[in-house]
Amino acid sequence: MKNRLLPHWKRVIPLLLLGMQTVLWSWAQGGHPVPPPPPPGVKKIKCSGRPVPQLEDITKKTGIHFIHTADPEKKYIVESMGGGVLLLDYDRDGWPDIYFTNSPTVAMAMKGEKSPGALYHNNHDGTFTDVTAKAGVATPCFAMGGAVGDYNNDGWPDIYVTCFGGNVLYRNNGDGTFTDVTAKAGVADGRWSTGAAFGDYDGDGFVDLMVANYVDFHLDDMPRFGSSPTCKYRGLDVQCGPRGLKGAGDSLFHNNGDGTFTDVSKSAGVDDPNGYYGLGVVWADFNNTGRPDIYVANDSGPNFLYRNEGKGKFTDIGLESGTAVSEDGSEQASMGVAIGDYNHTGRPSLMVTDFTDEDDALCRNDGDWDFHDVSYQAGVALPSLPWVKWGDAFVDLDNDGWLDLIAVSGHVYPQVNTLPSGGGYRQPKLLHLNQQDGTFCDASDLAGPALLERRVSRGLAVGDLFNDGNMDVVINDLDGGSHGSEEPWSCRRPLDQSGTRRRKKQPSGDRRAAQDRCRRRNPD
Amino acid sequence: MDEGKVKEAILHLETAVRLNPQTDYMHYQLQAAYRMDSRIQDADRELALYKEIKAGKREREAQGMGRD
Numbered sequence: 001m002k003n004r005l006l007p008h009w010k011r012v013i014p015l016l017l018l019g020m021q022t023v024l025w026s027w028a029q030g031g032h033p034v035p036p037p038p039p040p041g042v043k044k045i046k047c048s049g050r051p052v053p054q055l056e057d058i059t060k061k062t063g064i065h066f067i068h069t070a071d072p073e074k075k076y077i078v079e080s081m082g083g084g085v086l087l088l089d090y091d092r093d094g095w096p097d098i099y100f101t102n103s104p105t106v107a108m109a110m111k112g113e114k115s116p117g118a119l120y121h122n123n124h125d126g127t128f129t130d131v132t133a134k135a136g137v138a139t140p141c142f143a144m145g146g147a148v149g150d151y152n153n154d155g156w157p158d159i160y161v162t163c164f165g166g167n168v169l170y171r172n173n174g175d176g177t178f179t180d181v182t183a184k185a186g187v188a189d190g191r192w193s194t195g196a197a198f199g200d201y202d203g204d205g206f207v208d209l210m211v212a213n214y215v216d217f218h219l220d221d222m223p224r225f226g227s228s229p230t231c232k233y234r235g236l237d238v239q240c241g242p243r244g245l246k247g248a249g250d251s252l253f254h255n256n257g258d259g260t261f262t263d264v265s266k267s268a269g270v271d272d273p274n275g276y277y278g279l280g281v282v283w284a285d286f287n288n289t290g291r292p293d294i295y296v297a298n299d300s301g302p303n304f305l306y307r308n309e310g311k312g313k314f315t316d317i318g319l320e321s322g323t324a325v326s327e328d329g330s331e332q333a334s335m336g337v338a339i340g341d342y343n344h345t346g347r348p349s350l351m352v353t354d355f356t357d358e359d360d361a362l363c364r365n366d367g368d369w370d371f372h373d374v375s376y377q378a379g380v381a382l383p384s385l386p387w388v389k390w391g392d393a394f395v396d397l398d399n400d401g402w403l404d405l406i407a408v409s410g411h412v413y414p415q416v417n418t419l420p421s422g423g424g425y426r427q428p429k430l431l432h433l434n435q436q437d438g439t440f441c442d443a444s445d446l447a448g449p450a451l452l453e454r455r456v457s458r459g460l461a462v463g464d465l466f467n468d469g470n471m472d473v474v475i476n477d478l479d480g481g482s483h484g485s486e487e488p489w490s491c492r493r494p495l496d497q498s499g500t501r502r503r504k505k506q507p508s509g510d511r512r513a514a515q516d517r518c519r520r521r522n523p524d
Numbered sequence: 525m526d527e528g529k530v531k532e533a534i535l536h537l538e539t540a541v542r543l544n545p546q547t548d549y550m551h552y553q554l555q556a557a558y559r560m561d562s563r564i565q566d567a568d569r570e571l572a573l574y575k576e577i578k579a580g581k582r583e584r585e586a587q588g589m590g591r592d
Contacts, residue, residue, distance in 0.1 A: 243585065302578075319571055322556065329552025329574065377526075 035358045036328055038382060045379035047433050047441035053397045055431075055473065057450040063127045064098070069115035070479045071105035072414060075225040077241040078164055078217055079105055080412040081194065081279075083458030084145030085391075085476040087465075088157045090135070090172055095122035096463045100476050101143035101161060109219060114139040117161070126466060137178050140168035145459060149198030149207045151185070152259055160209065162193035164217065187261050191248040192217050195337075199283030199292045201268075201308055206255035210270070212278030212296050213248035215241055234422070238413040242299050247275030250296060254312075269306070269314045270294060276301035280337035284348045287369055295323065297334035297352050307369065323350060323363045327373035332358045336460070340394025340403040343438050351380070353389035353407050356423055360384040360392070360407060360430075364438075380405060380432050383442045386423040388412060389430065391460030395471050402434035408475050410456035426454035426479075455479075530561045541570075548577040 074080050082103040087096045102115040116138040120128035132138045141163030148157050156172035166188045170178035182188050187209060195212040202208070223245065226237025230244030249272040253261035265271035272278065280297035287293070291308040298304065302324035306314035318324030325331050333355035339348045347365040354360055359381030363371040375381035387409035394403040409427035417425050429451040432440035444451055459476040466472065525533045537554040544550055555570035 319552075319555075319574070320559070320567075325552065329549030331578075372526075 035330055035332070038359070038385070039376055042376050042382055044382050045439060045441045047443040047446055050433070051398065052433065052443045052446045054448040055397075055450050056448060057453070058126075061126060063129065064120055066100045066118040066120070067480065068100070068102055068476060068478050069104055069108070071107065072479065074239055074412065074414050076106045076222055077215065077239045077412070078142070078192070080239065080478070081214065082144050083476040083478050084143065084162070085459040085461045085474050086146050086148050086159065087461045087463045087474065088148040088159065090119070090157060091121065091176055092156065093124075095124050095467060096465050097122050098128065098474055099137065099146070099159060101145060101459070103142045103144065103164070106219065106222070109142060117143055122465065131176065134176060135178050137170055140170070140180070141166055144194045145196065147196040147198050147209070149209070151198070151207055151209070151255060153206060160187070160196055160198070162196045162211065164192045166190050167193050167196070167211065181259065184259060185261050186263070187253050189213065189251050194279045195281035195296070197281050197283050199294070201283075201292055202254070202312060203291070204257065206257045208255045209253040209261060210281050210283065210294050211251040211253070212281040213250055214277050214279065214299070216246040216248045216275070233413055233416070234419055236413070236415045236418065238415050242277040247272075247277050249273060249275055250278050264312065268312055269316070270304070272304070279335045280352070282337050282339050284339045286348060286365060287367070288347070295337060295339070295350060297337045299333045299335060301331050303334050303352065317369060321369045322371040322373060326359070326361060327375075332361065334361070336390050336392040336407065338392045338394045338405070342394055342403045342405070342434060344402070351392055351394065351405055353392045354384075356388045356411070357385055360389055374438070378438060379440045379442065383432070383444060384430055387427045387430070388423070390458045391475070393460060393462045395462040395473070397431070397471055398433065399469065400434070400436075402436050404434050405432040405440060406430065406460070406462070406473060408457035408460050410458065410478065414479075424454065426456055428452050428454055429457065525557055525560060530557055533557050534561060546577060548574050548581070551577065
């Protein structure tokens with residue numbers, strides 16, 4: 001691929017000679033250092049001359065009425081970070097079901113009140129039924145996100161919910177109910193956990209559990225709104241953190257194969273002694289060794305790539321591999337992580353979402369632990385700059401055999417709505433279509449109104465909810481919907497499939513036909 | 525560097541590091557260039573400097589921007 005951009009050192013050295021480095025790294029945004037500007041000459045790659053999958057918000061048709069609890073002011077950081085969503089076929093009927101996490105406001109939590117999450121059963125006809133009460137998974141905790149895995153190898157997917165103040169492991173009983181087995185399993189952690197993922201790092205046939213922790217935060221000792229430089233954003237008083245607050249280390253729990261786990265974080269070398277602010281976490285065999293490695297996205301710090309050395313040991317090679325910081329060496333506020341072989345090399349690459357003014361980082365895996373930040377060259381960086389990006393996924397939305405990219409957005413500070421400029425609190429979503437040459441084109445405003453509707457989105461999960469061969473997208477939003485909508489979650493599905501020449505000639509007709517098909521499959 | 529002019533980039537980056545020895549990201553970029561040129565020992569040295577400067581910054585931030 002020909003690089004359309006100036007080599008990076010050519011961009012940076014002139015800035016240095018002008019003495020601008022102090023400007024780039026000033027604290028103009030309170031807790032958020034100003035990132036370097038985009039490289040000169042970089043241009044957006046808009047999709048044109050190709051079919052674009054259309055995504056429709058079908059929330060109202062599905063019978064799902066889940067609403068994530070929210071304090072509109074978000075005076076505390078713990079109120080801005082929740083909103084996870086999991087897809088799992090809990091009853092093994094062949095149809096994916098949905099679990100939404102929920103968390104109370106700080107005021108509610110101080111009074112001991114909880115906010116129920118929700119498990120929705122897939123009815124196979126485009127609708128879902130709330131089975132939370134029967135399943136026994138309503139109020140695990142002050143929830144952030146979670147992971148799905150069969151920890152006891154009984155063939156039934158179990159649920160691990162990450163929480164502020166103690167995580168919960170639900171064992172799937174195989175009869176539509178779950179049992180909280182956290183105490184026996186020993187996986188509560190107890191800190192403020194955010195991301196989690198199951199993976200068998202030692203090849204013993206039992207999935208182990210990696211948990212990312214965020215900030216050392218306590219309801220009885222909360223930093224006061226707007227009270228210090230790290231509680232300011234563009235001159236506004238905002239919630240404090242994560243900068244300025246103490247971080248929390250991470251955890252790796254080894255599955256003992258008898259329903260219990262052992263905390264091996266320290267001996268494995270993944271305990272994060274510096275206490276970076278962990279969010280997203282994934283397992284992937286990045287160098288085809290047969291052993292899964294771990295990647296952790298840290299907010300406002302370097303990310304970790306833990307190479308699995310075997311024998312229960314990991315080594316962080318984030319900086320050496322080019323996956324810890326941006327191409328120019330700046331630490332980013334990383335949040336979501338997606339992995340996928342988007343360029344058909346047989347190696348999983350990484351896509352990490354970041355804060356506003358920071359580009360989403362596409363780290364191309366060139367093999368032998370060598371990654372390159374190709375975000376600008378690949379076309380995914382520039383469209384992402386205005387937004388605060390969260391959940392993301394590599395997913396083939398147009399069924400052309402190449403992974404596309406989707407990411408959801410939403411600011412953490414509602415107060416930004418008073419600013420004359422910027423992306424605002426509610427934000428649209430990003431869709432990048434794979435051009436099959438290592439680049440993506442921006443289709444965010446071409447895929448229908450659902451992606452353009454501004455929301456405060458957090459968690460994202462992808463799967464074929466309706467077994468029709470089309471991948472669907474499920475999102476958990478905070479603060480309700482925009483434009484008077486009351487659905488703070490949304491399920492968006494592609495309405496048509498690309499790649500047919502017929503559609504290229506008659507895009508409008510095909511789109512209408514596809515919409516009709518969708519309506520028939522999903523009656524109101 | 526993406527154009528394969530790694531040695532040329534190294535020369536420029538070494539100059540930049542000499543002029544701005546406390547600028548963390550210059551060290552990061554120089555280590556990346558060294559690594560691309562298979563000069564692993566040099567790369568590791570620059571990476572250690574990058575980490576040292578970053579750690580110092582973090583310590584200063586922690587001292588100056590704690591909770592009230």
